[in-house]
Amino acid sequence: MTANQSTNPTGWRFDNSYARLPNLFFTQQSTNPVSEPALVKCNEPFAESLGLNTQSLKSDEGVASLSGNAIPEGAAPLAQAYAGHQFGHFNILGDGRALLLGEQITPEGKRYDIQLKGSGRTPYSRGGDGRAALGPMLREYIISEAMHALGIPTTRSLAVLTTGDPVYRETELQGAILVRVAASHLRVGTFQYARAMGTIDDLRALADYTLERHYPEVQAQENRYLGLLQEVINRQAALIAQWQLVGFIHGVMNTDNMAISGETIDYGPCAFMDAYDPSTVFSSIDAQGRYAYGNQPKIGVWNLARFAETLLQLLHEDEDKAVELAEAELSRYYDLHHQHWLAGMRAKLGMINEEPEDEALIERLLELMKVDGADFTNTFLALTYGEPVEAALADSAEYKEWHQVWQARLSREEAGSEASSRLMRASNPVVIPRNHRVEEAIQAAVNDGDYSVMDRLLSVLATPFVRSEEHAAYAGLPTRTDLPYRTFCGT
Structure with missing residues (x-):
């Protein structure tokens, strides 16, 4: 090129x-x-x-x-x-x-x-x-x-x-x-189009182009198209884990909205979760919760299966063998995603060593957060800086017990408490694009032509792990209402 x-x-x-x-x-x-x-x-x-x-x-x-x-x-x-x-x-x-x-x-x-x-x-x-x-x-x-x-x-x-x-x-x-x-x-949908509307030569041209542009290191492999599938699976498993770790909900994970490069693309009805709940949906068009926060990992592999289907003719001349190769690669996805997620959650809780009980400790905290409607971002932020979590959670006997177990776990860290603290500060953002702050910025610009609200928000969001008075002001929760927050695709 x-x-x-x-x-x-x-x-x-x-x-x-x-x-x-x-x-x-x-x-x-x-x-x-x-x-x-x-x-x-x-x-x-x-x-x-x-x-x-x-x-x-x-x-x-x-x-x-x-x-x-x-x-x-x-x-x-x-x-x-x-x-x-x-x-x-x-x-x-x-x-x-x-x-x-x-x-x-x-x-x-x-x-x-x-x-x-x-x-x-x-x-x-x-x-x-x-x-x-x-x-x-x-x-x-x-x-x-x-x-x-x-x-x-x-x-x-x-x-x-x-x-x-x-x-x-x-x-x-x-x-x-x-x-x-x-x-x-380039999207999963681009490959679906090639398979539905083009020839095998068109599909091969698209795959070769994708390899040259995004995965040149794979081109020398014996089966470069299998290498393409492997790399796309690797990147999507990591990407969706990163979404989960900050409470991001894409909102419309259609296959035409999955980029082959591994980037997040097409921000339509997206939003960030406040109170932790895996069933959270913001999109006005997702009535069945297909793309809820907790469903994003499995939708990721569903989309990747559609991608794998488009490559079958390139993976092997024998269709059964091609399917076998694709299924073997897709079977790696959940372990890959889980590894990324577990490593990220360990970091959010300051755990550098790996212990067998870590996952149960993480899941227990999430269960307690869900029961009490605790804010996802601010709960981890409070733990990072040794401050009280939300009142409902803090008053729970179950949480107090969890906190003691967590503190005992951190005491076994070979690198020491300061290393754990540094890891948490680097892993838990002080600010995310809170939905009410995003709406505030948009409304000021659209209704009044005032972009200063957006400018201030962007300035804070540019350094999400910094802790300052200005950042703290943007970490606050919206006023509670009886109406759920809804986002729209904009088309």
Whole structure:
């Protein structure tokens, strides 16, 4: 994959390797201009890391390129085709409201997709307007940047622009575009599309491209496609464990929302859990709780099984042998995920050594937290700093007994108490994107054009493990109400 060496004042250095795949996988099209583009949020440190000149990016010319009113030098806009199981039902999909401008090559030689989300209709829009509202684009900006700061693999947000054009959902809303950056937008659904709509040669071309872009170390293996399956399983097992460790609920884990790179992608009805309860669901469209917090690990392997199905023709010429190979790899998932989760939970409780009773100790705490509705993040934070946990939990005789057992467990740590304390401080965030704080920031921006609330929130979320008075203010819980918090997909 060779990069276009041309440069321009903004620093765009595009290559378009995805466009060299068979035409089945995309439709090239021009961007869709908007009436009055305005840059309302620019991620300047991230832009600079991509090799972009922030002043040029914020100029009229830069805003035109970010909004689709102009095509930057070297870009070749296209909409990607893919399929997906949505809440368990298979559909042919594609970028219905997004265009990939191209792949930015950074000064370090890294490759990132630059995508305009909310940029207008494409051949895959299926009757939709292809546009996005400001609120959901700000939500994705906030949550994706918070996930990055927490050390969780994720797509990132370069900018948000208002378009000057209204969009219509239940009511009239401000139109907006999110400039999203990803290691790639290759999805499980991309492979499902290849299998459903293409030939074996198309599927092989996609798999080879994926290996070259994301897993070059696997290409020399005797069965490189088996290596591809192994690596994707490894990354997803680790990723979903990281979600569980911070109480993140994706909300719409369809196969078209699982990135082959191992990044978190597509922040629609996502949210962070307050009171610990594995059945927690925030998405307004997940009536059956398919994508509840506690279900995320098993949905992960379900999605990976769909990925494995797409590779069967490449894994072995004998179908039975191919199935046997795929099933053997999928059988590793639960152990892998559990290892990552258990290691992360040990860290959250300051346990460096490994003892056989650790898992029972962890599970007991979670049981007590669920019974008392204890806040997930703040319970671990209180334990980290030796402070009282929530009153209901603290007054429980069962919790007091658990705490004594935990303290005895820590006393056996060979590295000592200070090492345990350092580990906990590095593993338990002081702040997460609390749902009421996210809503507060979005509403101030959408209703009043006031982005200062969002700026303050982003500043705190950028250093989630720091403890200060400012961070403490953002660790508080919302006022309790009888109504459950609900999020919406924004389409």
